[in-house]
Amino acid sequence: MDSSHVHPSRKILLVVTTGGFTHAGPVLEIGRALAERGHVIEFATLDGQESWIKSNQYGFVTKIHTMGPGPTSEQLNDHYRRMQAWDVRKGIEPTFISKSMFDSYWPQTYDGLKKIIEDPKTRPTMIVADFFVEAANDMHVEYNIPIAIVCPSWPPLQLPCPYIPGQPGFQLPGTMTSEDASMWLRLKNEIIILLDLPAIMRLFSRTRQMREQHGVFRPIHKPKKPDYLIFVNSFVGLEIPRDLPPTCAPVGPLLSPIWDPLDSKCEGFLYSRISVLYIALGTHIILPHEDVTKILIGVGRLMEEGLVDGVIWATPKTGRHDIDTSRRFNTTIEGKMTDISLADMLANKHPDWMFPFFAPQRAILDHTSTRLYFTHGGGSSANEALYHGKPMLSMGIFFDQTANTTRLVAGGVAESLDKFTFTSDEIYMKSKKILDSGEEGLYGQNVLRLQRIAHVAARRKSHAADLIDEAMYDNELRFDQNGRELRPMHLQTADSRMSAWKANNWDLWTVSAFGLVVVVGSMGFVAKQFWNHREFMVGKLLRLHCLVSGGWRIVETNLVNQNI
Template sequence: MSHVHPPRKILLVATTGGFTHAAPVLELGRVLADRGHYIEFATLDSQESWIQPDYGFIAKVHLLGPGPTAEQLDAHYRRMQAWDVRKGIEPTLVSKAMFDTFWPQTYRGLNRIMNDPVTRPDMIIADFFAEAANDILVEYRLPIAIVCPNWPPLQLPCSYIPGQPGFQLPGTLTSENASMWLRLKNELVILFGLPAIMRLFKQTRAMRREHGVFYPLHKPKKPDYLLFVNSFVGLEIPRDLPPSCAPVGPLLCPTWAPLDTECDAFLNSHDSVLYIALGTHIILPHEDVIRIMNGAIHLMEEGLIDGVIWAIPKTGRADIDGSETVQMKINSKEDEMSLNNLLANKHRNWLFHFFAPQRAILAHDSTKLYFTHGGGSSANEALYHGKPMLSMGIFFDQTANTTRLVAGGVAESLDKFHFTSDEIYTKARKILESGENWSYARNVLRLQRIAHVAARRKFYAADLVEEVIYDHELRFDKDGRELRPMHLQTADSRMAVWKVNNWDLYAVSAVGLVAVLGSMGVAGRYLWSSREPLRSFLIHGWSALDIAA
């Protein structure tokens, strides 16, 4: 595709968030590459494989240093799996502190890229985990775009949405239908977490100062940079946004891995399949595996499903006791099989996969229900391919997504601490027995159609990137002096709070009102004190005038 302006160099950055966070950034890079721009990618060691095979447009990869160890990630995911937001946010801040330890190498690596005229980009598009991109904006005045899976925490305040995104209590959407007690509890989540927040703040400040950075992390409530949300209104709750922020998801690859031989044969030989995938990094407790399995067996015994595909990576199987046996009665035939044999795919109605081709499974007509953890990518993919869900949020945005999916009429929720086999059966049956004219099918189709339209907003995101590049290049003089503010930034971002809220006008109006009322009061008191002379004048004075006339 020809481009009316010279191509620019754009650096994509994804570090500690994993591939699910890198993929949306890479998708934006794909659109910009199609427009003729030169795209490079910066990431941590061993993650350069992320660009293959779908992102061959990446011209160069910059490695920033080693990433988290397997032990660090294992501790993080186990900590998050045990986290209950209702009991505080401290566990999430422990993980945040761990991920922050990779800021120095990202910061140094991006500085190296910026200081070399050959590698210096015209703009950075970064996953929100790569907070060093915000420092590049401050130090080099380079335009940036940050990609978040949901509305970012502690930014874009909204009075009618209680709490903070990512830290909201289960069941919270907006203040419209929330009780005062729930709204209050959502605000107290952050208040009660202040001691842990302050500890993290001190650690972060000390780390930044150790590397010569003495200003706070640049995260204004209304960003002076582009902020993209990899979701869409329909799944996300509508809110007022400044022009620099936009929901542009679902940012999905236009192609996906096809079904492998096992999945293809399984789906083509079954008519009603339950697909289970609770995340690449979730380590399922043995008791939870048994509960999920018994719920699925009950559905199978009732003829509501005839097969299960369950994606559990090797790490996710660490706590499973393979020697335990499960009993099944399918078509009046009793089956008993050990978990080891089931996991080895020795039962015709069960297929366990280490890394399933998820989108191809979701796109298949035989897949009738998706049991998910409600992660941003999984929710986007399920809605795009039109599948109803059982959603059991494990941590962070997954619990909030679960609430949104239920509110959207496309899912039933499960609590990771309290779910039972009977609950899985009852809620899955509720979805599977609903006819085409019932609410689940209707809402799934509704959101699928919206998701297909919203998926085209990645082109709008690329438009905004180009807008910001062109605006930025011509609003600074040759000495680097800023001639005018960012064209997408609203004026209130640069104004004093009293002026933004018109407090000065209210004050002047109040003073004027007091002056008018005071004057009226003084006049009234004068007239009252002079009432007798005035009365006499009015009576006798007018009488005298009548006589004279």
């Protein structure tokens, strides 16, 4: 049989709206794997984000659909400042302000996707979307289009796992599994959600009202065990192992096979040094001046002791807003103690420090002179650091960054910093601990271990493409011409379509318990009757015994008389 008939090419729509390029990159990498199989790849996003795919890296995208304006720079700035100030230990309510802001782009995304799907010329066979794109779930329900949702970590309120406390994105620092967590930490992880139930209900109410005003009266389709694909941009080793249904899989690290090369300045800086510290705390993070000062002082001590001979600190324009550039520092330049302003340092006038607005991160991490990476622990940053084999100082700011920091420490490849309490001494001591260990020490051994695993796991984008192929081909032939479902999704487990009563065998346990009660009750009834009539029953038994005993004596006498 012709293989093209068995595995035909299909049109696949990649959708990324809010969240920035860190959300788009993993989705595009899955698109790359699908394009290599001959599928047609199109991309839908909000206005102004088309530039993400105009580089040579994503030439496989054949068409771009725009669906209206995205968040303003003011909205994003407020969001990142809010999240930077957020302390999960005090509750999760501040995150709902940001959630409401991102949700406000649901109507235009919903309308945009409907327009694409209802046009026979643009209707896709499959949608692969970032987890922020709630409208993708609506397209799945309304048009029977299979979807795959790409997440940085396991989504909250889905795929419950009883031995992992709390909800992904809202776990307290230090939370791994119940195997190692104290009873108090496990309890706090559950309480933190319960204490904010009123705020959660208000968020759900606002979402419901927004959907109803737009003519959609059903809730968001998010079953605990989904009838669509969920991909996590992580791998077991960084991500915690857990039981999963066939529709869900860790497929990371979803990294491009090519990356931006070193520019001439970074290349010259790295090749002239042997122990460089690379600092990148996120494109949108705006550190307060006090935190910048603590980092400069702590790293300065590392340089004075020769543990670090150069620093590259990627600091975009937005990240410099709160820095007091007039502050001066005493530092050693070419063997002499020199007084230099922070403005001069940011202008790259210190020979041992570089402050680029943008840094070719993967090329820097891939370089042998880079010895340590100071990161915020975001999913992409953690994946890249492990793939290129670099130990880390990790200071989680929000959501999966905090959980990743805990996992990196547990994996033996990082030391953690708390964004609220870290000190310059802590930066110095923890960095020294890692750097003194060397490549042959425990940190180096664990980095190599996870680097090898990450290289194997990076091939799982092909597994994601396999599951998408399966979902598409299954979906096309399990509905009749009227859209009536003829059979369930082949990857969906049967319990997803059953009541909890039947799926958990509670009915069998109930019948068994009832049967046991009947048997025990019957035995008790017989015993009670025997006890109440014991004199009569004992007499009956004695007479029966006598009759039996007498019968045997008669038989024995006859046998003796007959000499047998």
